[in-house]
Amino acid sequence: MFLINLQGKESIYEQIRSQIEKFIKNGILKPDDKLPSVRSLAEELGINPNTVMKAYQELEKNGYIYTLNKKGVFVSGTDKKNDRDRKDALMMINTLKEEGFSRKDLEEILKEVYEEGSC
Numbered sequence: 001m002f003l004i005n006l007q008g009k010e011s012i013y014e015q016i017r018s019q020i021e022k023f024i025k026n027g028i029l030k031p032d033d034k035l036p037s038v039r040s041l042a043e044e045l046g047i048n049p050n051t052v053m054k055a056y057q058e059l060e061k062n063g064y065i066y067t068l069n070k071k072g073v074f075v076s077g078t079d080k081k082n083d084r085d086r087k088d089a090l091m092m093i094n095t096l097k098e099e100g101f102s103r104k105d106l107e108e109i110l111k112e113v114y115e116e117g118s119c
Contacts, residue, residue: 016055031077
């Protein structure tokens with residue numbers, strides 16, 4: 001399932017993380033699909049379990065997967081990911097507001113991003 005380049009520039013945990021993200025985005029992995037355990041994936045790839053754990057932790061932090069104790073690691077539904085993205089966007093906007101950006105300032109920035117494709 002995974003193709004790991006041990007000689008590549010990208011670290012092993014980043015390769016695992018990015019491949020799982022791609023599998024989810026391309027529909028290969030669907031919501032509530034079970035992922036291999038940390039130990040079994042590490043054994044399969046011949047790597048340290050801590051490397052797999054780091055990839056899984058980052059994926060969970062970003063809303064791609066979730067862990068159920070004594071059950072395993074599963075792919076999150078898109079609703080959970082979208083909810084998290086929305087909360088992150090609201091936090092950023094609130095931070096900008098607290099820093100003194102007016103509604104008009106934010107609207108101009110959004111207009112610039114969407115009309116000119118900058119960023």
